[in-house]
Amino acid sequence: MGRAVKTEAVVLRSMRYGEADRILHLYTPARGRVGAIAKGVRRARSRFGGRLEPFFRLSIELHEGRGELLTVTGAQTIDAYARLREDARALDAAARACDAVGRLFETSEPHPGVFNLLCRELALLDERAGGGAAAGAATAADAARSEDGRVRSGARAGALAFRLKLLLAAGLAPQLGACASCGEREHLVGFSGAAGGVVCAACEAGSFALGEHAYRFMTDAFAAPLHAAPDAPDAALGQVERAISSTLEHHANLRLMPASGRSSRTAVSWAA
Ligand SMILES: [Zn+2]
DSSP states (O other): OOEEEEEEEEEEEEEEETTTEEEEEEEETTTEEEEEEETTTTSTTOTTTTTTSTTOEEEEEEEEOSSSSEEEEEEEEEEOOTTGGGOHHHHHHHHHHHHHHHHHTOSSOOOHHHHHHHHHHHHHHHHTOOOHHHHHHHHHHHHHHHHTTOOOOOHHHHHHHHHHHHHHHTTOOOBOSSOTTTOOOSOEEEEETTTTEEEEGGGOTTOEEOOHHHHHHHHHHHHSOGGGOOOOOHHHHHHHHHHHHHHHHHHHOOOOOOSSOSSGGGOOOOOO
16 A cells, blocks of 8 residues: 655654654655654654754655655655754754745645755755854855955845745746836836836835845846855845745735844744
């Protein structure tokens, strides 16, 4: 009865269930979001060890029966993102990234590009996490880079660039090249989630102001790979976040948690 499924997966969420089990939300390349149960995983001698925790990238074996949840029968670690786990801010950012993927792509529809994007985002957070020698080296590299006028993007900018790429993958990328209401290419002054993108001065009713920095951040973020995401002043990032939220509310009826926490103390609870 049932069949075996072998796939790569990222653990988006892991919730305690019953005495010793966990319910997992997994994101997979070919089956989108998958719900699974890992039995006995919370026992000290579980053969799964700690590798069914959030943000692990796994090669996982599942048994698919009649129920809604698949059953985990085996798991090998592809990447544990170990440094990320030592850093409260990086953990918080990873939780927000996984939450955004899980809610924006909650069906079994395959989006292998989204899986790759999530793995790249987790790898970047891992690479940039932590203190000590690694952070010192990164700071030296940043200083060198900022001499050519390129500054590594901050946490909020990185999180927003990731979300913009998710919008693109979901087919919800806002129109930025011309007014989303009338097609005008000049005097683009606002953003309207309802209209689906930037709007000109004549169509700005119901929109909010979108400045030059925010506009440039969005176009650059779509064009650049995640590791080279642009940065912008905080006020501009606030406009970008509002543009993303308003797009999601109007076109996906979805509200995500803020893209970044204000401090490590606000870290979201990522394991129930
Ligand atoms: Zn217009």
